Amino acid sequence: MSDTPENNLNQTSEAVRNLLDGYMCSEAILKAYAKDFGLDETITVKLASGFAGGMAQGDTCGAVTGAIMAIGLKYGTEGKTDQYARDRLFLKVQEFSHQFRQRRDTLVCGKILIMNGIDSTNPEDMKTLRDKNVCNQIVADAVDILEIIFNEIE
Secondary structure, three states, rough: OOHHHHHHHHHHHHHHHHHOOOOOHHHHHHHHHHHHOOOOOOHHHHHHHHHHHHHHHHHHOHHHHHHHHHHHHOOOOOOOOOHHHHHHHHHHHHHHHHHHHHHOOOHHHHHHHHHOOOOOOOOOOOOOOOOOOOOHHHHHHHHHHHHHHHHHOO
16 A cells, blocks of 8 residues: 555556466455455465455456455455445455556456457466466556555545
């Protein structure tokens, strides 16, 4: 969670580096924020792993779910009766989703891939996914939006 453009670049670089190191989109983003929230990186990756690949079925993009988990860590409720935090959290999630849709037209992994010339049902296309660096920019977009939201003055 940065307060300068340089730190934003660092968060983006770390998330993309995680992706290049073999982590999936959801894991790469949440892992980039683990230390900021005092989380164990191994547990963080395990938590995010089920959200990768559009929840393993081309549904909601892992970059989106990883970012939403990070939003939850910053703005989430600490108890079932904290309605103010829940309302603020939902607004932040909606804001993230809106901004992501403005950049990518959809939150759906499979559709994003198709728009980038990759058919998620084609094993040959999926083998080249990392080579084409499609997810790098998607992860960078998600972190950029996260940093805008995290740095808003409330």
